[in-house]
Amino acid sequence: MDEDMIFDPSLKKKKKKKTGFDMDAALAGEQGESTSVEAPAETGDVDLPEDDNLDLDNFGKKKKKKKKPFFNLEELENALPETPPAEEPEPQEDEVIDDLDLDIDFSKTKKKKKKKNVDEIVPDDDGRGEDQENVEDVHGDWIGSDRDYTYDELLERVFDIMREKNPSMVSGKKQKFVMRPPQVVRIGTKKTSFANFTEICKTLHRQPKHLLDFLLAELGTSGSVDGNSQLIIKGRFQQKQIENVLRRYIKEYVTCHTCRSPDTILQKDTRLFFLQCETCGSRCSVASIKSGFQAVTGKRAAIRAKTA
Amino acid sequence: MSIQNLNTFDPFADAIKSSEDDVQDGLVHVRIQQRNGRKTLTTVQGLSSEYDLKKIVRACKKEFACNGTVVEHPEYGEVLQLQGDQRENICQWLTKSGLVKPEQLKVHGF
Numbered sequence: 001m002d003e004d005m006i007f008d009p010s011l012k013k014k015k016k017k018k019t020g021f022d023m024d025a026a027l028a029g030e031q032g033e034s035t036s037v038e039a040p041a042e043t044g045d046v047d048l049p050e051d052d053n054l055d056l057d058n059f060g061k062k063k064k065k066k067k068k069p070f071f072n073l074e075e076l077e078n079a080l081p082e083t084p085p086a087e088e089p090e091p092q093e094d095e096v097i098d099d100l101d102l103d104i105d106f107s108k109t110k111k112k113k114k115k116k117n118v119d120e121i122v123p124d125d126d127g128r129g130e131d132q133e134n135v136e137d138v139h140g141d142w143i144g145s146d147r148d149y150t151y152d153e154l155l156e157r158v159f160d161i162m163r164e165k166n167p168s169m170v171s172g173k174k175q176k177f178v179m180r181p182p183q184v185v186r187i188g189t190k191k192t193s194f195a196n197f198t199e200i201c202k203t204l205h206r207q208p209k210h211l212l213d214f215l216l217a218e219l220g221t222s223g224s225v226d227g228n229s230q231l232i233i234k235g236r237f238q239q240k241q242i243e244n245v246l247r248r249y250i251k252e253y254v255t256c257h258t259c260r261s262p263d264t265i266l267q268k269d270t271r272l273f274f275l276q277c278e279t280c281g282s283r284c285s286v287a288s289i290k291s292g293f294q295a296v297t298g299k300r301a302a303i304r305a306k307t308a
Numbered sequence: 309m310s311i312q313n314l315n316t317f318d319p320f321a322d323a324i325k326s327s328e329d330d331v332q333d334g335l336v337h338v339r340i341q342q343r344n345g346r347k348t349l350t351t352v353q354g355l356s357s358e359y360d361l362k363k364i365v366r367a368c369k370k371e372f373a374c375n376g377t378v379v380e381h382p383e384y385g386e387v388l389q390l391q392g393d394q395r396e397n398i399c400q401w402l403t404k405s406g407l408v409k410p411e412q413l414k415v416h417g418f
Binding site: 216217219220221235236237240241242244245292293294295297 | 339340341342343344349351353378379381384387389416417418
């Protein structure tokens with residue numbers, strides 16, 4: 001993916017994540033002991049909900065990669081049969097909260113995993129193996145039995161129902177939220193121009209004033225929109241830095257906090273801003289923009305002369 | 309001998325206290341400000357007034373090898389100022405020393 005061409009809000013985050021979860025290190029550690037693998041994999045999963053992952057397809061692929069250590073883990077389980085399945089559901093739980101759109105990829109990987117489980121665990125441990133097999137054939141044997149359902153079964157059932165009711169989710173909304181990068185040019189030595197400011201406001205469906213307020217509050221400077229509808233900010237800023245701030249803006253004020261869809265409307269209601277999602281219909285308040293404390297950086301004598 | 313039930317206990321003591329010492333729901337804002345040239349300034353706003361900010365700034369100055377002060381602001385209370393971009397340093401230091409929980413920290417700026 002070309003960063004110069006397409007500014008993808010979730011791009012940078014991803015890079016970070018890769019460094020966070022080091023596959024080689026994890027695999028190396030795994031040979032030593034099984035529990036050490038669990039830790040990095042989990043931290044990776046916990047990170048996810050924060051991420052505004054608008055790039056759904058790539059994200060799914062990453063998931064699969066991440067799963068790999070678990071497969072190896074299960075092979076290890078044959079050697080030490082006591083530890084495993086209590087840990088298994090944890091990452092799944094996180095994913096359920098994580099994102100509904102993900103479930104397509106997720107369920108596929110899960111099924112694969114199940115099969116492995118059955119193959120490998122059955123010879124070891126009979127009771128558990130049976131349980132897993134019941135999960136495999138679908139809700140057929142729910143009727144008539146009054147046994148307790150395992151977490152995995154219930155999960156599977158929920159996803160099955162979801163896929164039944166919403167076939168559009170299975171076919172996959174592949175719409176990625178891609179926007180043009182901000183064009184940031186230096187003017188002289190002290191000012192920076194954000195050339196396509198209004199264009200970006202339009203793609204985000206936000207009032208220029210709102211974005212302007214946010215940018216200036218975050219950067220801790222002053223600025224204004226000039227005649228050519230470009231934003232002039234005081235101070236030196238690079239495109240990368242502006243992108244960072246924009247990303248934060250999108251995460252807070254554009255993407256829906258529930259379903260992460262960028263199709264939202266920002267309304268002002270009794271002094272509070274509310275984010276109304278057009279896709280899932282959720283409505284939640286967002287933090288007001290406050291510039292907070294501003295230290296005096298100019299010449300104090302000049303300020304004193306001006307006020308006195 | 310005192311009767312336990314008659315002990316005066318104010319159930320709202322916590323609520324009143326926390327709303328007093330923090331302007332906005334207990335968040336600690338770490339900001340960066342550009343000065344002339346490549347110079348920058350880091351401000352830390354919202355630290356609880358129970359702490360002695362002068363001692364904190366003294367420790368930070370030593371740790372990060374930078375200068376710093378405590379500034380009194382009518383609205384935001386006492387604010388820490390450090391020279392240079394100390395955002396990462398101060399975040400690590402505050403969490404490590406246990407003064408602030410990581411989820412309370414809010415880093416602003418680019």
